Amino acid sequence: MIYVDNNATTSLAVDVALAMSQAYESAFYNPSSQHQAGQKARRRLDDARETILNSLGAVTTRFASDRLVFTSGGTEANNLALFGLGKETSGQVIISAIEHPSISEAADQLTSRGMKVRVLPVDGNGVVQFDQLDQWLTEPTRMVSVMLGNNETGVLQPIQEIATICRDHEVPLHVDAVQGIGKIPVNFRALGASAMTLTPHKFHGPRGIGALVLDDRVTLKPSMFGGSQQLAMRPGTESVELAIGFERALQLAVEALPDAGPSMLALRDRLETLLTDLIGEDEMVIIGRDAPRLPHTSNVAFPGLDRQALVMALDMAGVACSTGSACASGSSQPSPTLLAMRLPEDVISSSIRLSLSRFTTEPEVDEVASRISNCVKHLRQG
Secondary structure (H helix, E strand, O other): OOOEOOOOOOOOOOHHHHHHHHHHOOOOOOOOOOOOHHHHHHHHHHHHHHHHHHHOOEEEOOEEEOOEEEOHHHHHHHHHHHHHHHOOOOEEEEEOOOOOOOHHHHHHHHHOOOOOOOEEEEOOOOOOOOOHHHHHHOOOOOEOOOEEEEEOOOOOOOHHHHHHHHHHHHOOOEEOOOOOOOOOOOOOHHHHHEEEEEHHHHHOOOOOOOOEOOOOOOOOOOOOOOOOHHOOOOOOOOOHHHHHHHHHHHHHHHHHHHHHHHHHHHHHHHHHHHHHHHOOOOHHHHOOOOEEEOOOEEEEEEOOOOHHHHHHHHHOOEEOOOOHHHHHOOOOOOOHHHHHHHOHHHHHEEEEEOOOOOOOOOOHHHHHHHHHHHHHHHHHHH
């Protein structure tokens, strides 16, 4: 099986597994315990937190210190941000039309509770249009949430421009950066965001842990109660082992990025070129290709085919890919992201997502292109 579904999850790097194995042996103690062993685990947890913050360009000085709240993953971190960011409990929330379900469906919950939620539209390439944002922010606003790079199309968003507008209105901006970390340089302070979500299983780290990075000036209300851990912002016994795996995975991703980023981009472009040559430019659509994209993500449509039938055929042919977000991959409903882009129905219904990692090889890409071509031609003939 050739795996090109890395936006769903990635393999665990060997060095990360080793670091976690050692932690399970030596740092299994409860970091909230008062005995020496527990306090040793606490120090190791704090070291991991500081290393992660520093790797992300956050500020950790005695004059200003950004914070990192460990969660169970990206979904919890996004929910924590949407429900907890901002000084006020009232006021509208603004999101984009292409957010991950952990933002968009959480926003639906806010709507059901009577809160006003406004949605920024996107253009035909999937880029968020923020012309109205300055005007919208003249109304009381609790927070804004816009993702860094789309999980389905890879299209990058104008975060710094949006952050400037939010800053002028003193409204916190949350950025879901889950798909960007390890693929492009991401500096929390340079983005200008008030909060940022990430999770290491997208860059060869462990599942079961994520984080919300918080600017030192932002207020966060907890969604869970019953403990004093993490300044009571997210109570519960922290997993030192998962935090150490998170730390090591991020270190490796940042170290590899100068080579891995261009390599993934070259392989992504090679894959798209091969598909075009094998299938024909008139027989396929590369979604978002005219916008800046993450280097590892390609969303390709084959009008006239059914996306789920194609993914099943590819699975049988030994290619693991998806029809979109893994959190919604079991749904037969069309992609909200592609609908928001106002793409033709035959494009939306025939698109698949191919996502690479820093461990993907050129022979794998060549073979994937060949197998997709064979499956597409077979389905068209059938």
